[in-house]
Amino acid sequence: MGISRDSMHKRRATGGKKKAWRKKRKYELGRQPANTKLSSNKTVRRIRVRGGNVKWRALRLDTGNYSWGSEAATRKTRILDVVYNASNNELVRTQTLVKSAIVQVDAAPFKQWYLQHYGVEVGRKKKSAAASAKKEGEDGEAATEEVKKSNHVLRKLEKRKQNRVLDPHIEEQFGGGRLLACISSRPGQCGRADGYILEGKELEFYMKKLQKKKGKGAA
Template sequence: MGESSPAALRFSLCLFCFSDRRDCSVCKMLMAVAAVALDLSVQRLIQLLICRYELGRQPANTKLSSNKTVRRVRVRGGNVKWRALRLDTGNYSWGSEAVTRKTRILDVVYNASNNELVRTQTLVKSAIVQVDAAPFKQWYLTHYGVEIGRKKKAPAAKKDAAEGQEGEATAEETKKSNHVQRKLEKRQLGRTLDSHIEEQFGSGRLLACIASRPGQCGRADGYILEGKELEFYMKKLQRKKGKGAAA
């Protein structure tokens, strides 16, 4: 090939020592740094393409609303997440009775991480909510033959409605077969009901904890609070009410 042009010669010279770039130690170091930087930028690009959690997606902030809204989100591997934006129902388990019923979420009453989530009625995992007790009350009546959460009437009203109640009770008893009666009597032997839960049945609302992640699976499922856990959160709510009254 011919001799190199002055322009080509100018670009082949080092800016620091004005010698050939291939012989300059500074140029070699700069070229090595540039190669590493290019490699890191490629790695960063690949990481951004693979690790989609670094996109900075907005949180779901699932609100308590009757206008149920769940969005489908495509994630890595072609998998699907369901992002609940608004919910008001969920499947709740009564652990001691081994029964689950779909019920309405009525209110968000406590959140250990942030009180702002209670004020804005946001459904997140481990939030304490109040759910409708009617489905569980109906199940208890059919399973044990016992109506719980029934409010006691005044003595005057009892005298007036005594005959009517007796007639209804006898009519209900006659409808049950002998087999059903024996089955209910057998179930009564191991029946126990926590006094705190019985009080809640009277108000028609049960304290429950959300165990699922509404922003990931699109559901607000959980379990009814019982035992020590129920006592703990009842104390928390009492303190919260006391502070509110004092303020």
């Protein structure tokens, strides 16, 4: 029989049955939802749709391309957890990837890019002055052995550092190795879970929501 979206094969609002005077049509069919799950066993299905077009139905995913808007940098990274969904808490419990879901992604690729672009390592824990001085001395020696930058590159990094602005909330997240992000693609339609890193007012909004949720859980 198959899932059908037409009203002819449904009951009336009163609950009475309707006489179907026409067979079901291909253009009225409905397909079951993808409910893309967070899993390392990546599974994407090819679906032939109306007009001979193709859709990609992601059933299981754990990676995506995430864009850091203020820095105009995009990196492929792992999705670690689904933490919030405005429409349904059940989608958080079942770790379902849908558009506009708030997820935690691995910060390592962005950390690496930041170091390469600005020559600054973000998210390092602050230690006591003496310990940090000693560590810096050791690290400095190791770094000079590892990478020797030309004067041209050093000048370029210095120039970039002059205009460098990093959101304190994002810096804090770098310390934990996880960044809050929002999925902006539709995994059940295009087979990808791409999105953007949350920043500014939007990040503050979702941090408050998560804090409130955590408070309720503790209570």
